[in-house]
Amino acid sequence: MYIIATAVTAFVFAFIAIKFFNPVAIEIGLVDKPSERKQHAGHIPLIGGISIFLAVLAASLLWLPDTLELRMYLIASAMMVFIGALDDKFDLRVRIRIVGQIIIASLMIYGVGGYISNLGDLFGLGDVTLGPFGIIFTYIGIIVVINAYNMIDGIDGLIGSLSINTFTSIAILFIMSGQTNYISYPLVLATATLPYLMFNLGLFKKLFNKNTQKIFMGDAGSMFVGLSVIWLLIMGTQGEQASFRPVTALWICAIPLMDMLAIVVRRYRNGKSPFKPDRDHLHHILQRVGLTSQKALLVISFASVLMSIFGVVGEYFNIADTVMLIAFIFMFICYVSTIKHLIKNEST
Template structure:
């Protein structure tokens, strides 16, 4: 009953936030305009992320225990959404965004004194403990995951579907470990994302013949989602009450990570900035190969679910972490090879 109440609260507040901020975003110019890289029609309000954050904030304050960890997460999230909204409005320089992300990472690391210090038995020779290097690793991890989810946001429904997949997977991992105290966190985030996804995919127009203006997630939302994912993964894999193994975290957010790593390497080899936007992401390549936006969304979402199921199965059956790492690396190289072949043939 408690979990149902938190999820319902998040859904309702997200829906109401969209209804309220839709005309506000148009009025203040917080919209995404078509350009060479963005091929949509009209000016689309960038309020998806703001609505999700406000819903998470409301549900957390109403239902969750007032812990230091939760307070630091909400403060860091508010800062992330603010920086993202500024970027949506004024197109901030990459350096400014990265500095903001480092400050937010510092708040999360030093605010609660938690960081990624144990990578598990990923090489088969015993636990890999990072010691003080774990702080640096955590900074890198936070920035990588935030930008991985930010970069994957390219077609209708994609960031919403992938983030819900990740949050639900984390919820399942908490259930499997018996850590139901943490279960509300990913469920709140997942249900708060559903109204955005419904608006983004035109659900109301298709099924209720009701004209509802489409919205986008915006950098405020995609970076907030990435921050929430790495926060949950750190909380779930570290400490004495860790709920699942670090290697499993790679599998449940595999597509955003693989897409980002592959494209950063490709841009670096071509002498381009890793953060310079282009149309060479996985969804762009699939569309150039002949798939429609809907088919591309279904294909990528299906692959993401399969990868998550592999990770969940590996955790449930306690497959050796070294085997899971090798499997992930094989999948990544297969992914890179497939993309390279497809790019040459289109």
Template sequence: MYIIATAVTAFFFAFLAIKFFNPVAIEIGLVDKPCERKQHAGHIPLIGGISIFLAVLAASLLWLPNTLELRMYLIASAMMVFIGALDDKFDLRVRVRIVGQIIIASLMIYGVGGYISNLGNLFGFGDVTLGPVGIVFTYVGIIVVINAYNMIDGIDGLIGSLSINTFTSIAILFIMSGQTNYLSYPLILATATVPYLMYNLGFFEKFFNKECKKIFMGDAGSMFVGLSVIWLLTMATQGEQASFRPVTALWICAIPLMDMLAIVVRRYKNGKSPFKPDRDHLHHIVQRAGLSSKQALVAISSAAAAMSVIGLAGEYFSIPDVIMLTGFIVTFACYVMVIRRITKFEKVQ
């Protein structure tokens, strides 16, 4: 009953936030305008992330224990959403965003002592412990995951579907481990994302013939999602009360990570900034290969779900870390090869 109440509260407040902030966003110009890189009709309110955060805030304050971890998470999230909203409105420089992310990462690392110190038995010779180097590793991990989810947001429904997939997978892993202390966190995040996804995909127009303005997640939302993912993964994989292994975390957020790693390497080889926007992300490539936007959404979301299932199965059957890591590396290598083949085929055409 308690879990249901938290989920219903998150959904309800997210829906109300969207209804309230929709006209406000249009009034203050917090909208996404079409351009060469962004091909959509009209000015779309960038309030998805704000609505999700406010729903998480409301549900957390109403139902969750007032712990240091919760307080620091909500403060860090509020800062992330604020920086993201400024970026949505004023298009901040990359350096400004990265500095903000480093400051926010410090809240997690030093505020609650949450950092990655153990990578598990990745090579079959015992746990890989990082010691003080783990702090640096955690800073890098936080920035990578935040920007991975930020970069993957490119077609309707994708960031919403991928984030729900990740949060649901984390919730299942908590249940599998029998350690449900943090179960409400991913469930609140997942249910708070559902109203955004419904508006973003035009659910109300399709099924109720009700005219509702489309909304986008915005950088405020995608960076907030990334922060929430890495925060939960760090808390769930580290310490004596860890709920699952670090290698499993790779599988449940595989698509955003693979997309980011592949595109950063590709941009670096071409002498471009890793953070310079372009139309060479996974969703762009599969669309150019012939899939429609809806088909691309289904294909990518299905691939993400399949990889999460692999991670969950590996955890359930206690498949050795070294096999899970090797499988992930092989999968990433195959991913890169397929993307290269598609790209080469485009050039030939």
């Protein structure tokens, strides 16, 4: 029963936070302004992430057990949202954002001892254990996932849809493993994201004929989502109470990871900074070859759901880690080849 209460509380608090902070964001200039790279009409409040975090905070304090892990997660999340909000307002340098992410990663690693020490039986020779290198690997993993979700946020509804898909998939994996104590964590994140998605896509206006202000997630939100994803993945795949295998984690956040890896390599080959913003993400390419933003959203979201289903099914039937890893690498090669084909068609 408390699971339902937690989810309802998160949804209601997120909705209230959006309505409250909307005029505040406009008043203090926490808005996204149109530019050559950001093609939208008007100044859009960047309060999606703040509303989601506050909803998760309220629901967690009211309903979830008070544990060290939860307290450290909420502290780390508050820091992540604060840094992201500063970035939304003042456009921080990449170096400052990365330093902030490293500090936050340290809270997770040393605050609760949560780090990636076991990658599973990836090569059919037994579990790959990382030992002390696991801490370095975890730092890299946290920074990669945070920035993968940050980079994918480029069209209406995309970060919201992908994050809900990821959180829901993690909840299903917890249910499959019998770890019912953990289900509330991804569910509260998913339900807290729903109001943002409805405002972002204008669904309240379409459903209830209400003239509501569109909002964006902002870096505060996308980095908070990435932090939450990697926290849940570490919690779900490591330790004696692990609920699913590390290789499964690749599948349930496949699209953000593939998009980031592909674009970082492409930027590096072109002599650009991996963190320099551009319009060469998957959603931008789909739009340039003729898809509307709505169709691009549907295509990417559908692909993300399919990959998550493959990961969940693979976990359910205990398909060998090696097979799951090879399939993921094959899918990434297909992804890169498709992007190259689309870019080639775009230039002809």
